[in-house]
Amino acid sequence: MPHSILKLFFVVFLALPLVSQASELRLLVDMLHENGMVSEEQYGRLLAELEQNQQQSAKEKQEIAEKLELATQPPEVEVTTKGGLRVRTTDGEFETRLRGRLMIDAADYMGKPEMGDGTNIRRARLAWTGRMYKDWGFQLDYDFADGGKLRDSFVSYLGFEDTRLRMGLMEIPFQLQYRSSSSNSQLIERSLLGAFGGDRYIGVMADTKKQHWTAAAGLFGETATRQNPIVDEGWGVGARFTVAPINNEKDRLLHFGIASMYRNVEDVGVIEFSDEPEARVAGNNIVDTGDIDNTKSFTRYGLEWAMIRGRLSAQSEYVLTTVDRNNAENLQFSGWHFQTGFFLTDDSLNYERGDFGSPSPNKRLGDGGIGAWELTLRYSSLDLNDKLIDGGEIQNITYGVNWYPVPMLRFSANYIDVLNVTGGDNHGKEQRIFLVRSQWAF
Amino acid sequence: MPHSILKLFFVVFLALPLVSQASELRLLVDMLHENGMVSEEQYGRLLAELEQNQQQSAKEKQEIAEKLELATQPPEVEVTTKGGLRVRTTDGEFETRLRGRLMIDAADYMGKPEMGDGTNIRRARLAWTGRMYKDWGFQLDYDFADGGKLRDSFVSYLGFEDTRLRMGLMEIPFQLQYRSSSSNSQLIERSLLGAFGGDRYIGVMADTKKQHWTAAAGLFGETATRQNPIVDEGWGVGARFTVAPINNEKDRLLHFGIASMYRNVEDVGVIEFSDEPEARVAGNNIVDTGDIDNTKSFTRYGLEWAMIRGRLSAQSEYVLTTVDRNNAENLQFSGWHFQTGFFLTDDSLNYERGDFGSPSPNKRLGDGGIGAWELTLRYSSLDLNDKLIDGGEIQNITYGVNWYPVPMLRFSANYIDVLNVTGGDNHGKEQRIFLVRSQWAF
């Protein structure tokens, strides 16, 4: 919009007095009168005429200036669209945005255990987010896929610099791969560490994001829906701290993080950890502890690390989960992954403060480029065996390619190779999955 | 937007003839010619030059005026955002609005019966409403909370002054506390009279709202979803009439209302009345008639009263429900509540025509104020015991505080004290609930 430029323009120029241009004529008339070329009576009439026309001229100029000022006033709201829609008042008091996300999956499952090939809308999300009276934020986010469920929906306080307070439904601050949006996951699905993450609860959280570090801590109740009516729901706390000693240029990053969360489920008394292989079309778990009863609480500890150097990126996470039980043995489960990506085109991952954003291709398809192409690789390991719990231990390796023809659009293919399952219902089985996804997100 | 001012501006000023400012020069030239100072030939050249420049000048002014008129034409659509989004055509023919509402609850239940502490997204609503071809309105309203359900969604005719015809899904016109939006409920939840209200059906309704009275009457079928496929759904009629003899100033109100509704459920044959204590987190009823079979129809009668005097407000409602049965005794149930509120800050409740709107704090937080603070209190009584039906009778008292830091935002805390339950499954039990809510709504 040209309006901010215009405003400056007016401050500088409109203040100029509207000079009457008739001074040369007045000079001539005075001279002719002085030289005796016009009579006194003529001189008088000339001066009167001159005076009247000068007034009329000044008035017309004034009117034009006023109209111009009104015509070039900045609009009170700014409307922009880039896939999504954003409307904000130019005084910064109010803002409203519509954001969306659609992921279309198809998968071919090979090997054992038997899982059904097919297709799936993985996510179909509409989020409405904005700002009220400058200091307050709102969000309502819904996923229409698979029957529908609420996603991060809250009220927030934005009156502090770099720090946000939120109250409502949100993800706990745990795991780099969950802090980054599902749209920006380097491989199609997140790693097997999903067994230990991605929980959304109603709670309060404070979140500070600086260029070289972030911190988040919160207190959480239960999910967004009503649970068993006569059992107290669980509650918990969680915190995550990250540093990015190298984070000055777009394509140079070194990031470390630690996080921990505690969750009390004493009244419910049961917890379960499980995961599908790294695809979400068939819908079967490949490892699963089943119900772990007599559970009082569980605690998770997470370590994370990431780097970007030009086209290359790498990241790794480790999570340890301990389960504290009544009249039963305490348990420990753990998992880790390492993943790396390399852009074939002149592009790089996009680190934001404490998480990864969406890559934006340097040269768009249809604008002299071929978009951004990235090769990716991940090794994941998850162990759900401990003492009497025989949930299974699994390792898999996933190979992938991502194509971002233009920003906000992504096509990905993954080949997931389950190397080994030890223990659990699927002991000794090996599965391979070919998975493709088409996605728009903004 | 400055455009309507501008339009007026133009009507007044642009009509001015674009006066040529050269008349003084012409006068001088004529005088000099008359005085013999310039030759005939020179005079001719001067007049020609004068004429040409006058025409050129007039043309330039005309161009500027035309450009200014175009530049300052009002836009065809007006876009505003204040949390929600509104777009309307300036000719008043079309309008489209997005409205939303999020309520985040947490509750601690004490005493008996046992109910589970926890959290809940109480409402997460998105409504799309608007106007088409000036006389027609549309609305689609959905609540994403707890699995999702349609709320008031209809087509309406707006061609009459102060009267609206609607066809579609809507609430029946019954009870002041249901006619007012859930966002504006003085205590967090509505009173125990919820056992007798808040029904939404598909039907047609006419609704007139004047400053000193309102009237609404409608004919209703069943809910928005398919019911038992071989049973005729119920149907009913309902009407409400209110007067507000005092309603001239913002903070002075006296309001009375009566309402009645009849509902035929002969083919279904079963009806049930029940209510939770005045919180909606655990999800258990505390009084409940269970299925009342052999039901032909039921009829409700409601009386309501409300007042505002400055910071103080009070309101009270009474509802009698009679059940007409085949081959079984007819039944009567009833309930009533009284509630009052007092603003600690210089604010007052916001009465609209026939219902309560959202309080708007006089001094916003962050703008020299602390928002609006209100203390509230309610006594509710509900009797679901009659003849062989032993649903229970309950009284409770609820204490509350509301904080509206800025318009559209609300934080509330309630302490609900169940004084007494007589009869029913929870006979003799006493429950206390501490309930908090965070809410944005626009």
Next chain:
Amino acid sequence: MPHSILKLFFVVFLALPLVSQASELRLLVDMLHENGMVSEEQYGRLLAELEQNQQQSAKEKQEIAEKLELATQPPEVEVTTKGGLRVRTTDGEFETRLRGRLMIDAADYMGKPEMGDGTNIRRARLAWTGRMYKDWGFQLDYDFADGGKLRDSFVSYLGFEDTRLRMGLMEIPFQLQYRSSSSNSQLIERSLLGAFGGDRYIGVMADTKKQHWTAAAGLFGETATRQNPIVDEGWGVGARFTVAPINNEKDRLLHFGIASMYRNVEDVGVIEFSDEPEARVAGNNIVDTGDIDNTKSFTRYGLEWAMIRGRLSAQSEYVLTTVDRNNAENLQFSGWHFQTGFFLTDDSLNYERGDFGSPSPNKRLGDGGIGAWELTLRYSSLDLNDKLIDGGEIQNITYGVNWYPVPMLRFSANYIDVLNVTGGDNHGKEQRIFLVRSQWAF
């Protein structure tokens, strides 16, 4: 918006040099100097004054011209509302639209089989659709009615003229009555051929639409949700080709089409065909094959024809379905319908390329007209009996009237007379239904 006109305006006029209007004064001064009326010294001062004022004048004009140019620059986004909302960038790169649809039904079922009278929100849809970086399209469409389900949601490539590539959830290209939006169905519900159509799957489709022909072909997987986790989902292909030898004027059309689709359900092994009578309130099927087991695949063949001549329109479709089974007899089912409509007002059906759009009344109610009124009639026949499968054969005739008071708004009444049911659970039963619908759609 007047902005495109304005832009032209500027190209033409602003290029004009800002002529100094002082040339006549200079001429006079020169003459007076030449005639010896002013001294050399006076002449010099006059020229200096003239020069300075000319410069000042040119500068002021330049400033006004620049401000005007800025003030009249076209906006970067265009916002329009006509029920729905559309925002697009004026460079054509981005567009975002909100579209909606609400259908409110009520039905009275008479005769046998017994079905329940009642009301229903038949569709309550919100679609978000748009364009990104000119060549890419997105859509997310959700129906909130009856528990909610995803409708056509996809990513598309728009870089070819008249041809669109889509990937995601969409309807297969089969049957004219399904290619036309449910909002534009000439009778309230589609015909009994619904037993053989309206399937939505995830897949890829190419779609070409020309004035005189259209072609569509696609490869499809399964639905948008997860199915049985250990069974491979079905897959299929489909294509449709239409010609419109007469399609030059709005109210003259001749259209023919053929279509076929094949679907492999070998792993699932079961298929079922059924239909309700031509209303969707009670929710019971009147004919139903039940599960046909041992099914390998099924294939459908469709023929369609349509015409418009002024106020009159007619269309007819025939569908044959063959079922290929393992160790069981192959089967054949078929159906057809013929429907016609006649506008009482000076209106006609609205053919788009390969399907029917929404009629737009020539004279709107409230604008000198009574909207558009149409009488409609349809005969449908469906045979689900073959060999051991006794699904039932049904014929019905439906009489209707449509009223479109303004565009985007529709009120319809249908009387559905089931003439005959042969075989199946409802053998010999005759049903009549009175069905009304109120609808807005944009």
